[in-house]
Amino acid sequence: MHPGFVRAPELLPTPKAADLPAERLTGERCVWCGKTATEALSARISVVKGELMRWEPRSCSYCLCHEAKRVYTIHIGVCARCTHRDYCPDSRALYELGFPK
Template sequence: MHPGFVRAPELLPTPTAADLPAERLAGTRCVWCGGAATDALNARLSVVKGELLRWEPRSCLPCLRREAERVYNIHIKSGARCTHRDYCPDSKALYELGMPQ
């Protein structure tokens, strides 16, 4: 993927939409912990109660960084294109998102 097209928040898996309370689906609360939401994860499509739902999850910064670090660690261990000497654009974006500056 071209580095200009990588958006790290879009690489993060979210909890199943059907299992979330309304305020987490609406993006007013963090999708993971239910705290105050500050960061957009971008629109997602999910099937909830048999209907296609477009929702816009948001996250608090601690959860965003934790999830980015978790996904980054999985990615660099299992991604065929991603080696420790030549990280791919996805891993670079996840690293920047997950590691405090």
């Protein structure tokens, strides 16, 4: 994948939409903790109550950073393209999101 196409928030898994209250589905509240949302994750498509639904999850800055760190750690352990000297565009994007300067 071209590095310019990588958006780290799109790489983060979210809870199942069917299990979330309405304010987390609409992006008013953080999809993970329920606090006030400040960061957009990207549009998602999920099946809710048997119907296909487009929703736009959002996150608080703490959960966004925490999830990016968690996914980055998993990613570098399983990605065939990542080595100790060179990392793939996905891992670099996750690192920048989870470990801001």
